[in-house]
Amino acid sequence: MAFNQKHLLGIQSLSASEIITILDTAESLAEISLREVKKVPILRGKTIINLFYEPSTRTRSSFELAAKRLSADISNFRKESSSVVKGETLKDTILNLEAMNTDAIIIRHAFAGSPYFISTFCSSHIINAGDGAHEHPTQALLDAFTIKQRKKKISSLKIVIAGDILHSRVARSNVLLLKKLGAEVVLVGPPPLLPPYFSTLGAKIDYNLDRAVKGADVIMMLRIQLERQDKSFFPSLREYRNLYSLTRERFQNAKKDAIIMHPGPINRDVEISTDLADSTESVILQQVENGVAVRMAVLYLLLGGKEHEIAD
């Protein structure tokens, strides 16, 4: 098994073979969540902190379930009810939590690079659960797992990622991962939300969703991240919808067996029509289900689970 990382800070620092190891491990672990007793003793005795400075439904809950299904102890930290509100710094917060003998710290924070910063003074394994507009590596991994599950491959697929690219850590991690695995990635959005420098990641840039969708195998829609915008990036929501919402009419130009993805949360009838979000072509809830298996794999590989224990 090719995996020698201490932390998961981003997709950038992973090799293609390490990504494949995570996906293969997730495939082995996925069936645990289908058992009547959804628990194996692989990480018994390990202590994990789920440290979320930003809101989350999917990532926080699936990391918690992943840890519990591997028998680790996990403690959920919420900024609003912590001493952060009394002014405690990120560094002091981490040092104090680590003094309780943690093995891993999962962190979501508004500042890009905060997981890396922590890794410079912390001896626990650090897992990035989303840092500002920088990276969201486990989202990209679960997206890749879902694509592979449905399409049986990633290499040479045409994958369109559309929406608010500028503020999206999901887009950045996905481009990095999908390019490492040989996909063709096309980024689409209004020019203010899609700066040309994204092409340096290896993606093609297109400002026309109708054109980009043609022949696509996978269409991943992203929400507009109003919480990261301090100015208006487009004239009106109606205009945005007219040009960049995925509708049934637009989707018909994709390949016949194309799938629709979204990391959530969805703005229904803004970036995607409700009928498409709930359609048989949508794999949005499969992405959520796969998030548990992928996060189990990440915890297992970082915290030193033994391969033979998966079958126990």
Ligand code: CP
């Ligand atoms: N996709 C994702 O990161 O969702 P949450 O913000 O709910 O964790």
